[in-house]
Amino acid sequence: MKLKLDAIRACLDGAIPGTIATCAADGVPNAAYLSQVQYVDAEHVALSWQFFNTTRRNILANPLARVALIDPTTAGHYRLLLHYLRTEEEGPLFEIMKAKLAGIASHAGMAGVFRLLGADVYRVLEIDQVPSRMLAPALPRANLLAALRASVEELCLCMDLDALLCRTLDCLERHFDVHHAMILLLDASAGRLYTIASRGYEASGIGSEIALGDGVIGVAARERTPIRIGHFAAEYSYGKAIRENLERSGMALQMDTEIPLPGLPGANSQLAVPIRAGSRVLGVLYLESAQEQRFGYDDEDVMVSLAGGLGAAIQLLHHGPADHRDEPRAASRAPPAQPSASGPPLQVRHFAENDSIFLDTDYLIKGVAGSILWALLRDHADTGRTAFSNRELRLDPRIRLPDISDNLEARLILLGRRLVERNAPIRIEKTTRGCFQLRVERPLQLTHLPAGA
Template sequence: RHAAQRLAAAADLESLLEAMLASLREDFDVRHAMVLLLDGGGRKLFTLASCGYEQSGVGSEIPLGEGVIGVAAREGTPIRIAHMTSEYAYGRAIREAVAQGGEADRLETEIPPPGLAESRSQLAVPIGAGRRLLGVLYVESPQDLRFGYDDEDALVTLAAQLGLAINLFRDAAEGAAEPLPAQERRRRVAGPPVTVRHYAENDSVFFGDDYLIKGVAGAILWTLLRDHEAGRSSFANRELRLDPRIRLPDISDNLEARLILLQRRLLERGACVRIEKTGRGRFRLCVERPLQLVDVPAGTRP
């Protein structure tokens, strides 16, 4: 009941994710968890939030149908495993399964998925809205028999509430009619320039030699950086949804989730760029160092 009340009190997608993870820790004593969303192409899930791991794994990708998470998503049913050994640690098991299938290029190798080295209990629950899959809620534990039928029932119920709220916040953020403020004069920045490379082959973005992100999120970041170079700093979700440079794969792809992913990756990597929310469906791009943007044409892989 307390967890449901927490989710209902969330004001946006970011606070919804924080409420879900806090409830797992404090109401269910679950210390290791992830929330993954399905990308618009419907072939993989990306980690949007996690707790309890040394590395958050935000931005890591899991192919549909691979491992406990991928199978739960593909079949649309909860999967609960009570006994595990270290050889089934999630990140390693996923990599081995994909590599053996000859499809290693499907897996995001630059951002390892989080996971316990000694995971002995796992529970993956699909997140949906109506009949549409949105993602997966995943929890694990180093204890055998940690999750029972009651835990499964509770998380299925919360995942249903989570799915409805994700849909609601997506529509609210991308349908917001608040006008953009007048473009602010950009603050002059100092220091040695940072080279930012964008590879058109897969929309991967590097700050110097440090990999940041790829795919749709990479295309969004590159678009924002190019517009910032041209003098802009304020943006709206709605205009990004319609921007042909981003090539969002599907109208149902959650743009707000992509922006949260970008915001967290930029913060985790200590990049000189950050995203600040300025209102419903609006945000600001803040740049703290001079940037040298380099667009690498298609056909060249990083």
């Protein structure tokens, strides 16, 4: 090929609709506009199939097509010769194109008309540049490779998960000029992702959840693929996704304990990238912006690399050479002196149905993090204990960690941040590696409510 497909990826984001020319079996030509031309790899693209029209009939009869594309930044014209291979009606490629089409449709006022039926995959046989007057390419916002290198060097210095999460969000802001982002980790047993860190929002949303398959984040995790949208897409609104998920569950208590997911009210650009370690999805790195088409293919590529490094670091910290032999000895040491609990009693209610915790009348947390806090408070109430270790929590049958590989440290970080955010008179403070102390500033009144109560 005269040109490589990677060189014209800017043409494939749908900013300027492409055109496709096909030919019927009897030789009659036809031309039509295209909603999407999706980059698949260096030799393949996918075209959106939305209607059973003349183009569709022609391709099924004669698999060759010509596609004309225009670069939205340079106005360069390109002509592709394609050969139809197959149609995908589900899976990662289909979901990527479905999400992008939703954004394009909402932007064009066609949300009720555009509906993806399938992703038609083509092999690219030729790429020709059509002679035309071209503009100078726009200067990049940043050198993405340099930003990635600087970020990776900083992340390598993080020795615990809390520092790793904070440093990742710092790097996104300083090196990539991304001011709205969040990191969510996957609770595979529940089929949900929970927010453990965020940046740029009025409310942090720590502890908020999204189900697999809901919105850009849920689809990216379920399909194990990046999902990127360049225009506002109403059907990928998180308020709508969460509301519909709760209505499906029919759980009134869950409605009362839902922490709002942080987010821009009208995000015009979204990028959700799975955080992976080997074949396992650990969570999702999510970026958004009020600016349309803020994230392009290059941003997607570099964030996939950053998320890969983040996933490897999380896995290494979780399974790394922590000196568990020191944990019992460290936990047995006398913790720092604490002030005596004073003031009115704090009512702590535990609902066994979903391990949700309420402090007085305010909801705090649920799930595994809720069961951890309840176990700690029970031990404190029964024996006055304040020093604990991660190792013993992993073995505690009351907590019911869903998987031996579940990241307990992430749950403790989530719990600790929620307590600080709610200004609770209870704190979890790290003392040594693998050990922490419980600090209680008010007398406690513990109430356990069994399932169905």
